[in-house]
Amino acid sequence: MSDTTDNSMLVVLRHAPHGSSWLREGLDVALVGAALGKKVHLLFLGDGVLALATGQQHGPLGQKGTHPTLDMLEMYDIDMILVDGKALTQRGLTADDLQLPVSLIDDATLPEIFARHSSIYNF
Amino acid sequence: MLLHILNRSPASSRVPLDTLRAMGDNDWLLLIEDGVYGAVGPLADEFTSIQGRVFALKEDLVSRGLENRHDATIELVDMDGFVALTEQATQTVSWY
Numbered sequence: 740m741s742d743t744t745d746n747s748m749l750v751v752l753r754h755a756p757h758g759s760s761w762l763r764e765g766l767d768v769a770l771v772g773a774a775l776g777k778k779v780h781l782l783f784l785g786d787g788v789l790a791l792a793t794g795q796q797h798g799p800l801g802q803k804g805t806h807p808t809l810d811m812l813e814m815y816d817i818d819m820i821l822v823d824g825k826a827l828t829q830r831g832l833t834a835d836d837l838q839l840p841v842s843l844i845d846d847a848t849l850p851e852i853f854a855r856h857s858s859i860y861n862f
Numbered sequence: 863m864l865l866h867i868l869n870r871s872p873a874s875s876r877v878p879l880d881t882l883r884a885m886g887d888n889d890w891l892l893l894i895e896d897g898v899y900g901a902v903g904p905l906a907d908e909f910t911s912i913q914g915r916v917f918a919l920k921e922d923l924v925s926r927g928l929e930n931r932h933d934a935t936i937e938l939v940d941m942d943g944f945v946a947l948t949e950q951a952t953q954t955v956s957w958y
Contacts, residue, residue: 753880826880
C-alpha cells in the first residue's frame, strides 16, 4: 500500500464522446460520487482525451453529447482533471485544444495515480 | 498490489497497451474472455515486460479450444485461482 493513499474516487475515462455511452456513464458515476460527498478525480486516458476537445456540438440527430456535462464538473468541485499526455499527442491535440484546464501526466506518473487511489472506476 | 483484469486481445485492441502503461511494478494482470487470445503464440510477447505477473483464465482458453496452447510465460489459473488472485489484491481494475 503506497504511503500516500488517496481515498478519493478515481474515475478513469477511456472512451470518446458520441460513439458510445461509456463516457457519459463514467461522467455520471463521477457526478454521483461528488454529489454524495466524495472527492472525485478524473483521469482521461486513450480515446477518453477526445472528450475534452473544444467546439463539440450536438450529434447530427440532436444527441446531447457530453460537453455540457464537462461544464458542470466545476459546480461539483471536481477540479482534478488528469490527462494522459501521450494519448493527447497521439491524437494530434494539445492542452490548448481542451475545454477545461487540465494536468498532463506522463508515462512515469500513470502507474502512481492508479497505485495511490483506493477506489478506481474504469470506463 | 492491484489486479488488472483485461478482456481484450492485443491482436484486435489497443486497450492492452494502456493497461500495461497503468500497471505498477508489483501489479498483476489477468487475461479473461477474449483477453486469453493474448496468451497464445507470438501475442504473448506483448506481455514479456510483466513476465511472472501475468495470468490467463483456464476456463476461457478451454471454451476457445486453446487449452494447451498458452505460452509458457503465462500462468493458467482456474476460477478458484481467479478468486484467490482477487483476494490477494488490494483492488481490481477492469479494462473492458
